[in-house]
Amino acid sequence: MKILAIVSSPHPGGNSSDLVDIALEEAKKHGVEVEKEILIEKQIGWCLGHEECGSQPGCLHAPDDGTELAERLFSADGILLSSPVHMRSISAIMKNFMTRTRFKGIDNSLCARSVGLVAVASNSGIEETLDDLENYVTRRSSISPEKILKVGGRAKKPGDAKANPELVQKARQLGRKMAEELKRPS
Numbered sequence: 518m519k520i521l522a523i524v525s526s527p528h529p530g531g532n533s534s535d536l537v538d539i540a541l542e543e544a545k546k547h548g549v550e551v552e553k554e555i556l557i558e559k560q561i562g563w564c565l566g567h568e569e570c571g572s573q574p575g576c577l578h579a580p581d582d583g584t585e586l587a588e589r590l591f592s593a594d595g596i597l598l599s600s601p602v603h604m605r606s607i608s609a610i611m612k613n614f615m616t617r618t619r620f621k622g623i624d625n626s627l628c629a630r631s632v633g634l635v636a637v638a639s640n641s642g643i644e645e646t647l648d649d650l651e652n653y654v655t656r657r658s659s660i661s662p663e664k665i666l667k668v669g670g671r672a673k674k675p676g677d678a679k680a681n682p683e684l685v686q687k688a689r690q691l692g693r694k695m696a697e698e699l700k701r702p703s
């Protein structure tokens with residue numbers, strides 16, 4: 518059983534990434550494998566909207582990191598999606614990745630039995646960003662809403678999130694609950 522975490526901040530060691538690390542560490546303690554991918558460090562071209570991505574030869578960018586990561590996302594047992602709040606929404610980096618996971622005419626369903634969502638803002642837009650992440654998941658899976666766990670919080674400068682005991686606690690709890698869900702007999 519494995520959780521795949523996708524970090525979409527332009528700061529690989531930023532606040533949303535720190536909360537993901539905390540959640541994954543806790544999930545690992547509870548017996549599940551974890552993987553973390555940082556989108557800014559990947560080669561993921563912009564969706565070019567050619568609309569024939571479901572037919573051969575497929576996405577114009579294939580085989581870049583976007584297509585490989587999309588396949589891993591579809592098949593992961595657990596997924597943890599994180600974004601900083603940018604303009605009261607998900608980061609453009611996350612939006613592009615989501616766009617690249619849409620292969621027209623192909624089943625793009627998520628297999629995940631457990632889902633975690635993380636959003637961090639300096640002030641506002643947390644709910645909207647969590648909604649963006651949740652909408653992505655619910656359009657692609659039949660997972661029940663109570664299995665979608667969310668952590669949203671405020672943090673301005675890098676390091677602020679992991680210095681906030683309440684947020685750290687919430688991230689730990691999310692990691693533990695995701696692991697427990699994955700270990701539950703299906």
Ligand SMILES: Cc1cc2nc3c(=O)[nH]c(=O)nc-3n(C[C@H](O)[C@H](O)[C@H](O)COP(=O)(O)O)c2cc1C
Pocket residue numbers: 526527528530531532533534600601602603604605606637638639640641642672673674675
């Ligand atoms: C382009 C951009 C847009 C942002 N938009 C918002 C916003 O709408 N609301 C807000 O409260 N913070 C906003 N922020 C602040 C970030 O959400 C905040 O600094 C967060 O801690 C960054 O997380 P990270 O370290 O994971 O990148 C914005 C930051 C950037 C760079």
